[in-house]
Amino acid sequence: MLTDLFAFTIVGIVTGSIYAVAASGLVVTYTTSGVFNFAHGAVGMIMAFLYWQVRFDWGWSTPVSLIFVLLVVAPLFGVLMERALAKNARGGSFVSAMVVTIGMLLLLMGLALNVWPPEGRRVDGFFSPHGFDVGPVFVTWHQAITVLVAAGVAIGLRLLMFRTRTGITMRAVVDNRGLTALTGGRPGRMSLLSWALGSMLAGLAGILLAPVLQLNVEALTLLVVNAYAAAVVGRLRSVPLTFVGAMVLGLLESYAVGYLPSTGSFANIRLAIPTIMLFVVLLALPEVRLRTRSAVEMRMPAMPSPRTSLLGGAALILVATAIATTVAESTLTDLAPALALGLIALSLVPLTGWAGQISLCQMTFAGVGAFAVVQFAADGSPVGLIVAPALAAAVGVLVAMPALRLSGLYLALGTLAFAVLMDRVVFTRRDVFGDFGVERVERLQVAGVSFDGVRAYFVLLAVVFAAVGIGLQALRRGRFGRQLSAMRDSPAALTMLGQDLKTTKMAAFALSSAIAGLGGALLAGLNTTATSSDFTMFQSLPLVLIAVLGGVTAVSGALLGGLVLAGLPVLADNISFLESLTLLGPGIIGLILARRPDGIALVLSDLWSGRGSFAAATAEDEELPEHCEQLGIEVDFEPRHAEVLDRALQVEGV
Numbered sequence: 110m111l112t113d114l115f116a117f118t119i120v121g122i123v124t125g126s127i128y129a130v131a132a133s134g135l136v137v138t139y140t141t142s143g144v145f146n147f148a149h150g151a152v153g154m155i156m157a158f159l160y161w162q163v164r165f166d167w168g169w170s171t172p173v174s175l176i177f178v179l180l181v182v183a184p185l186f187g188v189l190m191e192r193a194l195a196k197n198a199r200g201g202s203f204v205s206a207m208v209v210t211i212g213m214l215l216l217l218m219g220l221a222l223n224v225w226p227p228e229g230r231r232v233d234g235f236f237s238p239h240g241f242d243v244g245p246v247f248v249t250w251h252q253a254i255t256v257l258v259a260a261g262v263a264i265g266l267r268l269l270m271f272r273t274r275t276g277i278t279m280r281a282v283v284d285n286r287g288l289t290a291l292t293g294g295r296p297g298r299m300s301l302l303s304w305a306l307g308s309m310l311a312g313l314a315g316i317l318l319a320p321v322l323q324l325n326v327e328a329l330t331l332l333v334v335n336a337y338a339a340a341v342v343g344r345l346r347s348v349p350l351t352f353v354g355a356m357v358l359g360l361l362e363s364y365a366v367g368y369l370p371s372t373g374s375f376a377n378i379r380l381a382i383p384t385i386m387l388f389v390v391l392l393a394l395p396e397v398r399l400r401t402r403s404a405v406e407m408r409m410p411a412m413p414s415p416r417t418s419l420l421g422g423a424a425l426i427l428v429a430t431a432i433a434t435t436v437a438e439s440t441l442t443d444l445a446p447a448l449a450l451g452l453i454a455l456s457l458v459p460l461t462g463w464a465g466q467i468s469l470c471q472m473t474f475a476g477v478g479a480f481a482v483v484q485f486a487a488d489g490s491p492v493g494l495i496v497a498p499a500l501a502a503a504v505g506v507l508v509a510m511p512a513l514r515l516s517g518l519y520l521a522l523g524t525l526a527f528a529v530l531m532d533r534v535v536f537t538r539r540d541v542f543g544d545f546g547v548e549r550v551e552r553l554q555v556a557g558v559s560f561d562g563v564r565a566y567f568v569l570l571a572v573v574f575a576a577v578g579i580g581l582q583a584l585r586r587g588r589f590g591r592q593l594s595a596m597r598d599s600p601a602a603l604t605m606l607g608q609d610l611k612t613t614k615m616a617a618f619a620l621s622s623a624i625a626g627l628g629g630a631l632l633a634g635l636n637t638t639a640t641s642s643d644f645t646m647f648q649s650l651p652l653v654l655i656a657v658l659g660g661v662t663a664v665s666g667a668l669l670g671g672l673v674l675a676g677l678p679v680l681a682d683n684i685s686f687l688e689s690l691t692l693l694g695p696g697i698i699g700l701i702l703a704r705r706p707d708g709i710a711l712v713l714s715d716l717w718s719g720r721g722s723f724a725a726a727t728a729e730d731e732e733l734p735e736h737c738e739q740l741g742i743e744v745d746f747e748p749r750h751a752e753v754l755d756r757a758l759q760v761e762g763v
């Protein structure tokens with residue numbers, strides 16, 4: 110018994126050491142640049158594949174391979190990321206920085222799947238299979254080297270960040286770049302150094318983990334989700350606490366493997382330990398201070414009148430009917446998912462676009478809606494359209510309850526952890542989506558009217574999207590819509606006005622998850638199957654990017670995003686050398702959004718109105734700053750502030 114405990118402890122320390130290296134890279138990048146790199150795990154994955162390429166496929170020696178990957182390619186890649194991504198994301202809203210790094214994550218996954226298609230690739234550990242005995246337990250040299258490297262990284266980073274001028278300057282950059290420059294520091298150079306160092310640590314973690322997981326794109330990328338828990342233990346700033354959190358996580362995982370049953374629900378819980386730990390740590394964090402600025406700095410579209418909303422919905426239904434009666438069924442089959450996915454993307458409009466709350470688990474809520482259909486309306490009963498949004502809304506409230514204390518990055522991490530938890534614990538259960546993750550679903554039948562044909566179902570999707578869109582626009586014109594906008598602009602101001610911020614946030618999550626659940630139910634009906642792989646965390650990330658691309662503040666933006674997201678698989682089927690376009694496409698889009706986060710819908714609106722661009726139009730409005738001065742408002746006017754100032758002046762009667 111003691112021998113087993115000792116063996117599991119050693120394995121836990123080794124696993125925790127890998128997490129410590131990965132999480133330390135996250136901490137370094139965030140501490141010195143203020144940008145949380147969601148692509149950190151993907152960078153480690155790419156470096157692990159590159160190490161296999163040069164070491165095992167090309168036959169380079171181990172030292173030369175490590176030097177090439179970790180001291181040449183990884184730092185250069187980190188510099189490239191800082192120049193192309195972090196530089197554009199720095200100083201913007203959190204959503205802008207988030208979509209850029211998520212875009213890089215998806216892009217790297219797509220590239221890896223194209224360059225190294227899935228097949229058996231083996232990575233041997235250092236000096237494998239040799240090792241030594243520690244009491245009754247055999248320890249490989251790879252395991253020993255992993256622990257020593259992790260300890261060296263922790264000590265080295267601590268000394269670098271607090272005992273050297275370079276480290277102090279790196280930490281000062283994120284607090285005040287201008288002041289750092291005035292005191293003789295070089296913020297640009299320090300940012301480059303921190304991203305290069307973070308990329309090296311990501312690559313090191315990937316190489317250390319590769320002999321354990323082998324070369325699996327998703328598994329190596331998900332390494333960063335496990336590292337999130339360790340990094341959050343250190344509040345994304347403390348390397349020693351991050352190291353402690355990583356060790357605790359590694360030991361918990363190892364003991365779970367040894368002492369929890371390997372069958373039944375406990376088998377799934379073992380896989381979910383990192384996400385459960387992340388939830389616990391997030392709940393233990395002190396409540397964040399209320400923000401006075403939005404995490405979503407994207408301008409809102411003009412408020413449409415009720416007549417305009419009705420005409421827009423009617424136009425969508427008429428166009429959908431015309432398409433359904435004219436195009437071939439094969440073409441309609443490719444086009445129909447755009448409306449279903451657009452409806453799920455629409456769930457982000459009130460939550461992220463209007464309320465300023467971050468969610469990376471919308472496809473999970475859609476999966477809950479699909480589960481409701483499987484359980485209560487698999488025969489096509491309209492009851493599914495009632496139960497699906499209701500159940501999804503209830504789950505959304507459960508997610509919102511612990512998230513009430515969170516915002517920005519921590520809220521994004523919490524929702525991402527929830528998505529991973531559902532993937533590993535719920536959606537893999539046989540009683541949810543069947544033995545092979547697939548359940549049969551009949552299409553809707555209402556009062557004897559069947560929507561079994563793809564043409565009729567296409568029109569049904571258009572009707573539902575139009576109805577939800579019109580309802581959201583009406584909601585935006587009402588009191589609750591104004592509360593959402595106020596929470597987006599300044600949660601602190603909303604609280605000072607006597608409004609219950611927590612109730613408003615919970616209601617926003619419930620509404621958003623209900624819409625996503627309805628979209629998931631309709632998507633399952635469209636596919637005539639409910640499949641667990643359709644609602645994974647890796648499906649939620651492209652959805653966020655596509656929603657922002659279309660315009661996350663506009664109802665029409667969700668429809669445009671759905672069209673793009675549905676079109677990518679069609680293009681992938683016709684471009685043989687880009688089989689991973691469903692990942693590459695959103696990845697490229699995420700990088701583009703660094704410069705234009707407003708979305709296609711508002712760009713088209715600008716062109717239609719003849720303004721060309723919002724910035725150009727508002728920059729010419731010289732009367733706005735003058736009105737502010739007359740009211741005694743001191744403001745450093747920038748074009749992007751024009752809409753907020755305009756609303757404030759309307760309140761003052763100007």
